[in-house]
């Protein structure tokens with residue numbers, strides 16, 4: 001299981017995430033968010049991220065000219081579209097800056113079924129997404145709400161690797177380990193205040209996820225390896 005910690009604003013928190021072995025850190029480029037960072041802040045934060053750890057740029061309905069300014073200022077690895085972007089818009093925007101991309105779908109129990117979620121995922125897969133992120137729908141916010149959705153709505157046979165988000169924390173993340181997902185993403189569940197991470201909560205989250213790193217491995221031994 002891979003782990004993305006999102007919503008960083010403090011250099012010391014990024015350094016703690018790196019020490020704990022998080023796979024990715026997310027920076028929020030959405031000014032209404034209490035976790036939003038400026039390009040100047042983000043440049044400093046991303047420069048502190050070591051090799052082999054990804055920086056994810058989270059954007060919400062960002063225009064192409066802003067995205068170009070972002071990519072020209074901040075080093076990052078992958079874009080997370082967390083707004084109302086269509087599959088075609090995601091692909092067009094991401095290819096204009098030569099980046100891979102993730103799309104967040106906001107899951108609403110009143111509208112979605114596992115089949116409808118799967119069908120939506122297929123559209124983003126066909127457009128060129130690298131993964132899909134499933135978060136809880138909220139009528140008044142695009143994300144970072146701390147709300148969970150009904151995990152029974154996660155399709156079993158997704159055409160893209162699934163990143164599960166929404167209301168995760170060190171207490172409930174163990175229950176995700178048997179779900180058909182590739183990664184977990186958390187923001188509020190590792191905070192002491194919006195945008196300020198809590199080192200003890202980050203550590204507890206990593207312990208809960210990574211303790212069984214090899215126990216649930218599904219890869220079989222390569223047949224050409226001698227013992």
Ligand SMILES: O=C(O)c1ccccc1N[C@@H]1O[C@H](COP(=O)(O)O)[C@@H](O)[C@H]1O
Pocket residue numbers: 006007026028030033034035058060082135142143144145146147165166167168185186187188189
């Ligand atoms: O964090 C935000 O403020 C935010 C704003 C707009 C879109 C997404 C945002 N955060 C992302 O939402 C999910 C779930 O967060 P949480 O763990 O429930 O707090 C995650 O991907 C955040 O990065």
